[in-house]
Amino acid sequence: MSGGTPKTVGGYCRARITKDEALRYISHLDYASLMQRAIRRAKLPAAYSEGFNPHMKLSFASALSVGVTSEAEYMDLELAEVLPEQEIADRLHPVLPDGVRLIGLKVLDDKPKALMALVDEAKYEVTVPLCGSFDGVQAALASFNAAKECVYIRKTPKKTREIEIRQYMHGDVCAKEEQGGLLRMTMAIRITPGGSVKPQEVLALLCERYALPVQPDCASVHRLALFGGGKALLSECAGEVRT
Amino acid sequence: MVPLTPDLLQAVTKPARYTGNEWNMSRKRHEDVACTFALSMPDVYEVGMSNLGLKILYEILNRREDTAAERVYAPWIDMEAEMRKRRLPLFSLETRTPIREFDFLGFSLQYEMIYTNVLNMLDLAEIPAYAVERDEDAPFVVGGGPCVYNVEPVADFFDLFVIGEGEEVLGELVAAFVRWKNEGRPKGRAGFLRRAAGISGVYVPSFYTPRYIDGDFAGMEPLGEDVPTVVYKRVVRDMDEAETMENPVVPYIGIVHDRIMLELFRGCSRGCRFCQAGMAYRPVRERSTKRLRALAREMADATGYDEMSLTSLSSADYSCLDGLVDNLMEDFAEDKVSFSLPSLRIDSFSIGLADRMQQVRKSGLTFAPEAGTQRMRDVINKGVTEEDLMNAVSAAFRKGWKSVKLYFMLGLPTETDEDIIGVARLAKKVVDRYQEITGKRGAKVTISVSCFVPKAFTPFQWSAQNTLEEFERKQRLLKENIHDRSIQFNYHDARVSRLEGVLARGDRRLSTVIYEAWKRGARFDGWTDQFHEEYWLGAFEALGVDRAYYNERERRRDEAFPWEHTSPGVSRAFLRTEWDRAVKGELTPDCRRGRCTGCAVCPTIGARVIDGGART
Ligand code: SF4
Numbered sequence: 001m002s003g004g005t006p007k008t009v010g011g012y013c014r015a016r017i018t019k020d021e022a023l024r025y026i027s028h029l030d031y032a033s034l035m036q037r038a039i040r041r042a043k044l045p046a047a048y049s050e051g052f053n054p055h056m057k058l059s060f061a062s063a064l065s066v067g068v069t070s071e072a073e074y075m076d077l078e079l080a081e082v083l084p085e086q087e088i089a090d091r092l093h094p095v096l097p098d099g100v101r102l103i104g105l106k107v108l109d110d111k112p113k114a115l116m117a118l119v120d121e122a123k124y125e126v127t128v129p130l131c132g133s134f135d136g137v138q139a140a141l142a143s144f145n146a147a148k149e150c151v152y153i154r155k156t157p158k159k160t161r162e163i164e165i166r167q168y169m170h171g172d173v174c175a176k177e178e179q180g181g182l183l184r185m186t187m188a189i190r191i192t193p194g195g196s197v198k199p200q201e202v203l204a205l206l207c208e209r210y211a212l213p214v215q216p217d218c219a220s221v222h223r224l225a226l227f228g229g230g231k232a233l234l235s236e237c238a239g240e241v242r243t
Numbered sequence: 244m245v246p247l248t249p250d251l252l253q254a255v256t257k258p259a260r261y262t263g264n265e266w267n268m269s270r271k272r273h274e275d276v277a278c279t280f281a282l283s284m285p286d287v288y289e290v291g292m293s294n295l296g297l298k299i300l301y302e303i304l305n306r307r308e309d310t311a312a313e314r315v316y317a318p319w320i321d322m323e324a325e326m327r328k329r330r331l332p333l334f335s336l337e338t339r340t341p342i343r344e345f346d347f348l349g350f351s352l353q354y355e356m357i358y359t360n361v362l363n364m365l366d367l368a369e370i371p372a373y374a375v376e377r378d379e380d381a382p383f384v385v386g387g388g389p390c391v392y393n394v395e396p397v398a399d400f401f402d403l404f405v406i407g408e409g410e411e412v413l414g415e416l417v418a419a420f421v422r423w424k425n426e427g428r429p430k431g432r433a434g435f436l437r438r439a440a441g442i443s444g445v446y447v448p449s450f451y452t453p454r455y456i457d458g459d460f461a462g463m464e465p466l467g468e469d470v471p472t473v474v475y476k477r478v479v480r481d482m483d484e485a486e487t488m489e490n491p492v493v494p495y496i497g498i499v500h501d502r503i504m505l506e507l508f509r510g511c512s513r514g515c516r517f518c519q520a521g522m523a524y525r526p527v528r529e530r531s532t533k534r535l536r537a538l539a540r541e542m543a544d545a546t547g548y549d550e551m552s553l554t555s556l557s558s559a560d561y562s563c564l565d566g567l568v569d570n571l572m573e574d575f576a577e578d579k580v581s582f583s584l585p586s587l588r589i590d591s592f593s594i595g596l597a598d599r600m601q602q603v604r605k606s607g608l609t610f611a612p613e614a615g616t617q618r619m620r621d622v623i624n625k626g627v628t629e630e631d632l633m634n635a636v637s638a639a640f641r642k643g644w645k646s647v648k649l650y651f652m653l654g655l656p657t658e659t660d661e662d663i664i665g666v667a668r669l670a671k672k673v674v675d676r677y678q679e680i681t682g683k684r685g686a687k688v689t690i691s692v693s694c695f696v697p698k699a700f701t702p703f704q705w706s707a708q709n710t711l712e713e714f715e716r717k718q719r720l721l722k723e724n725i726h727d728r729s730i731q732f733n734y735h736d737a738r739v740s741r742l743e744g745v746l747a748r749g750d751r752r753l754s755t756v757i758y759e760a761w762k763r764g765a766r767f768d769g770w771t772d773q774f775h776e777e778y779w780l781g782a783f784e785a786l787g788v789d790r791a792y793y794n795e796r797e798r799r800r801d802e803a804f805p806w807e808h809t810s811p812g813v814s815r816a817f818l819r820t821e822w823d824r825a826v827k828g829e830l831t832p833d834c835r836r837g838r839c840t841g842c843a844v845c846p847t848i849g850a851r852v853i854d855g856g857a858r859t
Contacts, residue, residue, distance in 0.1 A: 022262070022264045023495065025252055025258035025262060027496070030259075030496050033497075034493075036549070037266070037493060037546065037547030037549075038547060039547070040543075040547035040549060040578070041545075041546070041547040048579050053581070067253060097264075097266040097493075097495075098264045099264065217253070218249060218250050
């Protein structure tokens with residue numbers, strides 16, 4: 001993104017933040033500019049690109065679709081000046097809007113590989129009202145999980161496309177019955193250079209094709225984790241700041 | 244609390260319009276305050292959130308310990324349908340309290356075409372449209388904004404109006420309310436309105452009856468001795484001293500003006516004869532550079548915005564703009580804040596500034612010559628020559644700009660076909676100038692042409708508006724005279740401007756028409772894709788109201804006008820002289836740094852011009 005800019009004396013930091021209920025309906029772009037404003041309020045010495053319209057050197061891992069909450073949003077920020085982790089966290093903390101919490105933060109020694117390129121898997125939790133028996137759920141999931149191939153028809157205003165979903169599923173879709181007539185499912189989805197699938201699409205397919213007895217319109221989707229090469233994006237960080 | 248379930252929010256576009264919670268939002272427990280005030284602009288969130296006046300009032304009211312001010316905007320069509328289907332009442336963004344539970348509901352009326360949205364919002368809030376039908380528990384519905392300078396067409400829908408700038412009045416209104424409430428609400432609703440009518444700048448329409456002779460408006464009758472015959476506007480006398488916005492709410496989604504608005508000054512006395520703002524917001528009152536720098540810092544730190552617009556009616560007229568821009572750019576050199584001017588004066592000074600501020604090249608520059616010939620520009624007192632425009636665009640092309648947008652009006656008083664063809668000629672000259680300067684083609688010149696609407700309290704308030712046929716003929720004529728492919732021609736829907744023309748100088752008898760149009764389905768009339776003329780035509784016909792009476796007729800010299808009792812202070816005699824001078828093509832200078840030209844605003848409302856250039 002920063003092209004051929006020479007290495008400056010600055011630093012990099014990676015943060016794990018959330019997108020909570022209050023921000024559920026904000027687009028990824030709006031979420032990104034909201035974080036930029038928070039960073040400016042925090043008076044962190046962010047690095048900017050050169051030119052007429054300087055951009056903050058801030059990048060995100062994987063765009064979250066509107067309507068999905070998350071406890072695993074990652075962002076990399078380039079700083080013009082190195083600051084201790086605790087100080088960055090302390091400055092950010094009071095200026096985060098409702099719906100963003102800072103879960104972890106780590107100063108990186110070198111310019112990191114782009115987050116986008118690192119991420120290859122996302123784990124989601126889907127909570128949805130049950131409208132049948134749990135046995136029905138288990139039967140539906142068993143046959144989905146056992147299927148070799150499963151084609152979903154993705155319709156956008158512009159075009160209709162067929163995508164094979166199984167190639168993107170990592171492990172089984174699991175489900176647990178919760179109080180209040182709710183079903184809680186977890187699924188791990190692969191993010192590949194060739195594409196991916198959305199948890200809502202998996203849910204839609206489970207309902208249409210496998211007769212999963214739930215009300216998909218009332219589902220709430222939550223991202224639990226993002227992984228790169230099987231590791232959480234901040235897991236190996238020493239001195240992670242817990243706030 | 245009105246419930247917003249996920250399935251509801253997933254059913255509408257941009258759900259964040261309705262979920263609030265933004266940075267700097269103020270949320271108070273209603274049990275802890277004596278007064279609750281819902282502030283609204285009857286338009287969609289992105290437009291309403293961009294209104295400077297409401298932002299200021301929101302902060303000033305919330306600084307009071309006894310008051311909770313909250314926001315509510317017009318739900319978009321899809322949300323309205325969902326709310327009606329689910330029987331959800333209109334609610335505030337902060338606490339999702341039903342609007343009918345507030346003490347006050349204030350609407351900022353920015354343009355006439357938003358009136359049906361007021362009715363729609365009242366209906367969604369379960370508040371009766373007509374003020375007389377409201378019971379003791381209903382909120383007091385308050386109107387403000389530029390439309391108060393001819394408010395009669397919607398007078399029946401409001402309990403009271405605030406004429407002029409609301410910073411001080413609103414506080415006085417709230418204080419009067421709290422007193423009345425603590426005393427046990429003596430004499431009920433009417434009792435409070437009586438007290439409110441005693442506050443300078445407050446107009447209570449139910450205390451006035453219009454008189455008609457042979458169907459013509461003949462005057463406004465105040466009911467009772469304690470109500471003033473004319474309610475003059477209130478203004479902030481000293482902009483440095485006045486309380487203002489410091490911590491604006493930062494929206495989660497993109498809005499129309501998504502940046503800090505730094506208000507350099509109020510008023511503009513250039514005296515363009517078509518311009519209501521220029522007559523109504525006098526006199527000019529500047530903020531000092533010192534105060535502006537402090538405010539800029541405050542707001543940048545409080546919001547995190549990286550863009551700041553130096554707003555005013557004509558920002559380039561700020562007396563020490565050069566110095567201010569230098570100071571701001573220095574103050575914010577480390578913060579990567581960019582500055583912009585919303586409108587440019589037609590001269591090379593403005594281009595130099597825009598260049599220094601590194602205003603984005605792609606989006607181009609905008610100028611408003613307003614008319615195509617010198618004669619026509621003299622009639623409207625637009626003190627700009629063709630040479631000025633050519634100098635300005637030359638400077639812009641030399642600095643690397645490629646595209647220019649020019650604003651014009653069709654249908655101005657005394658206009659001839661020559662003046663219309665003049666618009667095309669002027670645009671062509673700008674295109675040619677680009678080639679002369681750069682040696683190549685590739686300029687993009689957009690001419691945006693609106694239809695003139697005569698407005699109350701302007702020298703053209705006597706003037707007739709063009710008929711639909713005339714407007715459309717003129718639009719065609721202009722189009723036929725544009726031959727260059729580099730010129731893009733945009734024009735407004737004349738039917739909308741014609742309706743605006745009726746409402747802008749209408750009287751109280753139009754309230755039934757507005758109500759009927761709304762009943763038939765009119766809303767968001769200002770949105771091209773939502774405007775359905777048939778609702779309005781049907782309403783006029785059903786009620787037997789002749790539109791032409793309001794907009795097509797040149798008014799008699801001595802005719803009584805239904806707007807003169809809510810006045811910005813400009814005298815009728817001044818406006819009349821200006822109308823006569825217009826016809827003769829005589830110019831009237833700006834009083835800002837020169838002599839007073841006698842519009843009477845300053846002595847009438849007890850204010851004076853405050854301008855850095857005049858002070859020294
Ligand atoms: S009264 Fe005189 S100085 Fe004041 S705004 Fe009018 S013309 Fe200008």
